[in-house]
Amino acid sequence: MKFYDCTTAPSPRRVRIFLAEKGITVPTVQVDLRNNEQLTPEFRAINPYATVPSLDLDDGTRINDAIGICVYFEAIHPQPPLMGGSAEEKALVTAWQREVERNGFYAVMEAFRNSTPGLKGRALPGPHDYEQIPALAERGRLRVAHFFEQMHARLGQSEFVAGAGYTIADITALVTIDFAARARLPIPETCGHLRRWHSRISARPSAKA
Amino acid sequence: MKFYDCTTAPSPRRVRIFLAEKGITVPTVQVDLRNNEQLTPEFRAINPYATVPSLDLDDGTRINDAIGICVYFEAIHPQPPLMGGSAEEKALVTAWQREVERNGFYAVMEAFRNSTPGLKGRALPGPHDYEQIPALAERGRLRVAHFFEQMHARLGQSEFVAGAGYTIADITALVTIDFAARARLPIPETCGHLRRWHSRISARPSAKA
Numbered sequence: 001m002k003f004y005d006c007t008t009a010p011s012p013r014r015v016r017i018f019l020a021e022k023g024i025t026v027p028t029v030q031v032d033l034r035n036n037e038q039l040t041p042e043f044r045a046i047n048p049y050a051t052v053p054s055l056d057l058d059d060g061t062r063i064n065d066a067i068g069i070c071v072y073f074e075a076i077h078p079q080p081p082l083m084g085g086s087a088e089e090k091a092l093v094t095a096w097q098r099e100v101e102r103n104g105f106y107a108v109m110e111a112f113r114n115s116t117p118g119l120k121g122r123a124l125p126g127p128h129d130y131e132q133i134p135a136l137a138e139r140g141r142l143r144v145a146h147f148f149e150q151m152h153a154r155l156g157q158s159e160f161v162a163g164a165g166y167t168i169a170d171i172t173a174l175v176t177i178d179f180a181a182r183a184r185l186p187i188p189e190t191c192g193h194l195r196r197w198h199s200r201i202s203a204r205p206s207a208k209a
Numbered sequence: 210m211k212f213y214d215c216t217t218a219p220s221p222r223r224v225r226i227f228l229a230e231k232g233i234t235v236p237t238v239q240v241d242l243r244n245n246e247q248l249t250p251e252f253r254a255i256n257p258y259a260t261v262p263s264l265d266l267d268d269g270t271r272i273n274d275a276i277g278i279c280v281y282f283e284a285i286h287p288q289p290p291l292m293g294g295s296a297e298e299k300a301l302v303t304a305w306q307r308e309v310e311r312n313g314f315y316a317v318m319e320a321f322r323n324s325t326p327g328l329k330g331r332a333l334p335g336p337h338d339y340e341q342i343p344a345l346a347e348r349g350r351l352r353v354a355h356f357f358e359q360m361h362a363r364l365g366q367s368e369f370v371a372g373a374g375y376t377i378a379d380i381t382a383l384v385t386i387d388f389a390a391r392a393r394l395p396i397p398e399t400c401g402h403l404r405r406w407h408s409r410i411s412a413r414p415s416a417k418a
Binding site: 049057059061063064065067068069071072075076086087088090091092094095098099103124126128130131133135136139142143146 | 258266268270272273274276277278280281284285295296297299300301303304307308312333335337339340342344345348351352355
């Protein structure tokens with residue numbers, strides 16, 4: 001098994017935290033995104049979509065998606081469950097993970113990738129070059145503000161993002177919020193429930209991953 | 210159980226096809242998106258995020274996401290499996306479903322919602338109003354062209370999107386392509402593998418859902 005990672009990138013961090021929560025260690029290769037190693041012919045022979053994370057299994061199977069990789073480890077190493085136990089829980093964890101990703105993760109990516117000088121011409125990850133759209137950076141910032149409000153309201157009613165237990169929805173939310181902070185979009189003072197949740201989740205040993 | 214649907218919208222169609230493949234019938238309520246019924250206080254009491262589909266379970270649980278709803282039905286009604294059997298299959302189906310959604314479904318949505326006159330001020334679904342960005346409509350059309358090429362290449366190597374069997378990744382791809390056609394983005398003549406796959410999948414009874 002081989003895990004293609006990049007310590008500074010948010011997507012593979014989701015998998016690193018997931019593995020840390022399960023106590024799993026996987027042989028890991030660093031891909032140097034800052035120098036566009038993901039766009040080299042060598043890496044595109046591994047993942048034609050030129051993104052990390054990617055996971056190679058011993059039978060030759062390749063999984064080129066953070067959540068796909070987590071689904072694999074949840075199936076072969078179910079304890080502790082991070083994607084829900086009952087049918088209802090599985091559904092709610094899936095729905096919340098996706099809600100956080102759609103409204104938070106992708107919004108931060110819009111804000112960050114459409115305004116960072118070093119990402120000029122690289123407004124989306126992957127094999128194709130897309131120009132930055134300044135209006136999209138602005139919309140991303142507005143969406144992130146709405147996301148913070150949504151999470152503040154949710155975490156005023158629920159101990160964790162998807163309900164009573166820590167799940168992959170919390171992992172996506174943590175990675176999103178730390179990514180937002182790097183993009184100079186910190187949690188507002190007014191979002192106390194979200195700030196308290198963030199302190200609590202950041203204190204778990206897995207958050208260092 | 211109650212399913213909140215809209216027959217003309219692509220997201221709930223994913224669930225309708227999934228249910229048809231499993232032979233499940235669920236009591237259904239139509240939400241009139243054309244007249245913004247999803248934004249009324251009555252519907253927002255059901256789903257505060259003002260989107261369809263949504264599923265009410267008898268114990269009061271609400272699932273406000275198409276894939277979350279499919280996860281629920283896969284768990285309570287596993288046959289035929291539409292999300293993979295082994296750990297490897299589950300991971301690959303998840304990864305491909307997400308790849309199609311990211312590169313295809315969201316790209317068509319970008320192209321469509323940022324250019325359709327009737328969606329002025331409503332460039333994203335959900336409770337918040339966002340102005341259309343013409344450059345984003347243009348980028349969406351370019352991304353859809355890349356998506357068609359990617360799927361053509363994939364379906365030249367694989368019978369179905371995620372491998373040897375029909376799965377939810379095919380459902381997302383079918384709904385994406387039919388949505389693209391409505392947005393006047395038909396599959397190009399040069400994408401023969403994708404066109405043949407589309408004819409084959411469209412001939413399944415579930416495609417009428």
